[in-house]
Amino acid sequence: MHLIIDTDTAGDDVVSLLLALHTPWVSIVGITINCGNVAFDYQVANALKTIEVAGKAGQVPVYPGARNPLLRPWVNAAYVHGEDGMGEAWYPPVSQTPESEHAVAFLLEASRRYAGDLVIVAQAPLTNLALAVRQDPEFAHRVSHLWVMGGSANAVGNIEPLSEYNFYVDPEAAAIVFQAHFNMTMVGWDVCLESSVLNDADLAEIERLDTPLSRFFLQTQRKTREFNRTQGILGTTHPDSLTMAMALDPTILTKSAPYFVTIETQGLHTRGTSVVDRLGDLGHEPNARVSLQANGTRFKRILMDMLATGSTPIAPPSGGIR
Template identity: 40%
Template sequence: MSESVNLIIDTDAGVDDAQALMLALGHPNAEVAAVTTVGGNVPLENVIPNVFEVLHVMGAEGVPVFPGAREPLLPGPREHAKTFHGEDGLGNYQPRAARVTPQSEPAAVAIGRLARERPGELTLVALGPLTNLALALRLEPELPRLLRRLVVMGGAHTARGNTPRWGAEFNFYYDPEAAQMVAQAAEELTMVTWETTLAHPISPEDYRRLAGLGTPRARFFADITAHTLASLAKFGYQGLLVPDPLAMVAALEPEAIAAEERHRLWVETCGEHTRGQSLLDYGRSGLEPNTRVVTALDRARVLESFRRALAG
């Protein structure tokens, strides 16, 4: 079993974010110090209750939740991801948790404060647009050196995107300026990309086994993923794509990373088709690599992380 991991989870609380939260909350060696919220998959007014719903299902109502950025750093047209996540971001799930009010401290302030209070201890796992992290960097420029690790679900390392800008993955597309700020400030960033997501679906057979575990957590998993499965099938995908859970496994159990590449990272902020695209230097910049691009994970460990979280 991996060593203890202390987490800040920054999330736009769609269906796969919910699963990633469940993996963290169900891991025996993980402590979730805080959840920070950001608009992205759905508006912030949906994100916050979605987080509380997951905390309720997992019996973790004591985890503090901090409200973050509603909008990207710069104005402009964006599309939420309701096609895959449902109108509410949880697959049109009927909530059962009591309504809970988040902390008053803004997410960016909380990230910097927690990092200062616990230098070298906290792993920040970013599952949504990087707006909160960019704001936190402005407030606390030492943030990259205060964190133990930074793990990001984002980017498309071969420019196979999933947004109206063909080369851009959703989280970087939604706030390219924030992604670029984080990429330039990072000294060591672990990135799980869209192509890695496509290479690691949960098969229909494994999905049925997980959804059929018979626990309240497994029933919640089945309820929130039904809409996403149907949407993925319309686009020709087999099984369930789990981008945020893959990033969470990489954060919780680094030994589950089976293959990676090391590069310097930039994020394009211009271009009709390329704004939000992640760019890797392949050694040509002359700069030290600052990004571990995860290209493969141990599938058995990913499935075991799901089984453990859902069986509890």
């Protein structure tokens, strides 16, 4: 699998990167950085640090991209992940430096180089991808599969009642991407809240592992765990990691359906809400596969194995790239 990860590296984004970096048969072509969770330069530094922790310093390039949403002021989530995005660990800079090429230029070039054989996992606001579509509408058709962590299937949000953070930050970008005819799977906050939470017992198990990866995990998730308690969530949340796990192991996605999805850009209380037309009332053909259920038990086992051994137990796909 030739993989690009588009990320706003903080909190669970870090864990998602670790899953991909520790799956031997995955070729990570590059990591692209998009405005999102915390200050942009911290996001770049966090991606570089995670690559180093995975033992692959200098082997995976990092491309800085959009520093701001298309039309709106940036909204950060440092209150969730800590100011540095790493649980306020304040790790020193690493030796690897980011690439000078802009993420959007890289996305377009890579989509040509690996046309029909490129998977993108997008776990940030969708500004980089929207800009790539605007520059070259054929970009969407060259991508084998786009996995999007964002939105919610007409269910609860995590920044406003019906709005998930990634789509809320740049709803116009999300609207462009959903209109671009990608072969796409949307993994919403609703499924992630149901199937990706590591509870106190899970976190105690991770503490007992006492490996370099488990210690890194616990540090980077520290502030998120504290924030979640204020929201009634007893544990850490892993929407990006669940999405990555699905991309690597499709058996984790246990129920899905094709629907037409549109993104609300005008609503007073529904900015960035993903409207999933489950009844077919809007009269449009489906433009995304929408996740409805996931195997949380298998997801947790894969994550635990990676933290314990430094390798995921995921076998390469026998039927080609999803």
